[in-house]
Amino acid sequence: MSAQPEGTPCWADAMFPDVEAAKSFYGELLGWTFDAGSEEFGGYTMARSDGKAVAAVVPQMPGMDSPAAWNLYFASPDATATAAKIRDNGGTLAMEPTQVGEFGTMVTAQEPSGAYFSVWQPGIHEGFEKTREAGAYCWAEVTTRDPAATDAFFPAVFPFEVKKMEVDDVDFSLFQTGGEPVLGRLKMTEDFPPDVPSHVNVHFAVDNCDAAIATVTKLGGRLLFGPMDSPFGRFATVADQQGAVFTVIDLTTTEGEMPEFS
Template sequence: MAVRPEGTPCWADAMFGDVEQAKSFYGAVLGWTFGESSSQYGNYTQAYVDGKAVAAVVPPMSGQEGQSQWCLYLASADAAATAGKIREHGGEVLMEPMQVGEFGTMCLAREPAGAVFGLWQGGTHEGFEATAVPGAYCWAEFFTRDPERTDAFLSAVFPYGMQQIDDAGVDFRLFKVGDDTVLGRMRMGEEFPLEVPSYVNVYFTVGDCDTAVARATELGGVLRFGPMDSPFGRFAALSDPQGANFSVIDITTTQGEMPVTTDVS
């Protein structure tokens, strides 16, 4: 089995009070099809693009009802050991490492500034079977009100190298595993209402950003930002009808020069 490098994004799922509505929405916007729900694992239902697993939806467990949100999972070779590092560096373990049959081991945590994320120690389920193709995961960013704490935490728990984007108008940092850039971190400014907590924003690839936005809003989604062109692609930030934030990006439509970055020790 291929082992994903420590700290690499490897899976995404979300809890929805109305799973059928979520399936209908994301099926229309991202082209997902869905497998059979597994009652043994809380009616967890995987989403597929061209037969390859790209995400999952699940109803909330008892006591966890509330705002729907996407959860990004970072790869861990030893979830228990990584959970120990999370505590050691000021994070909170929300759900202790739990083995999910032969599929792997999962854990949920919160970094010091408040963003929730997961760990996944792969077994027979290694994670994403496709990325960076229409309908599949492409990118993710930690949106945080306390970037200094978030940066220190992430770089202590995972073997990340860091680069700061040299742009006076934005406080944005990149996290690398070896030579691969795997995550971003954005400082939340005054444009974010105070009631919006720190969170992880997940990007899904689309063939055409404007078409995806139009379809999403027609189906009850809310456009939060964009569409906007960038050197990385044309993207937009949305909320689905149940309030889960996500972004869509067309990575084939790029504009502008790549930003200059500085290595951070």
């Protein structure tokens, strides 16, 4: 497994008040199996799809009352240098560069509009072992109330090229590295409840979007948006039974022409 290019989304994890409930939910929805939690690292538990590492779940630390949420990591060859760029370009560090045993070094931060994200400098853990297949990460979008600030920030921190989607009623940008799209940026509209902050929306691939929605609701989660057909796949945004928001997408069921970007 080779190291990811700088700025590429390389890992996702989430803290949960009830990690056993999370394991049951994502095990049924995405077919994940789970390693034993690491006591040394606070019960950090690797999730696998077809035996390949795809994400992790971890119990919330005592006294933490923040809601459950998925967190996306971006690859960096030097977490300390990336942390400096985050500070210099209007971001805020929630966690300074921290070595996680021999696995790697991480940073957690907020971009200027408030969305949290993390940075990962790999050691022996280089990130996703499977992507863009059912049961695995396939995409993410920074969903923001201040698109100008987000569009300025990320290309200053990572080697991103910005492309704007030419659709009148949707404010959407695409971040590319090495000519490959790696991240979207969506402007939040009044369709989003006013109390929803800027956030990174992680997408997981599924075999069937509608069946995934049915499983989410059966397990106590909620449908928040969709399902909707698109040239990229049929997708829906949902929340699990502990409130963590994410999107499920069937990449094989597409409809419509691909949009133009400039």
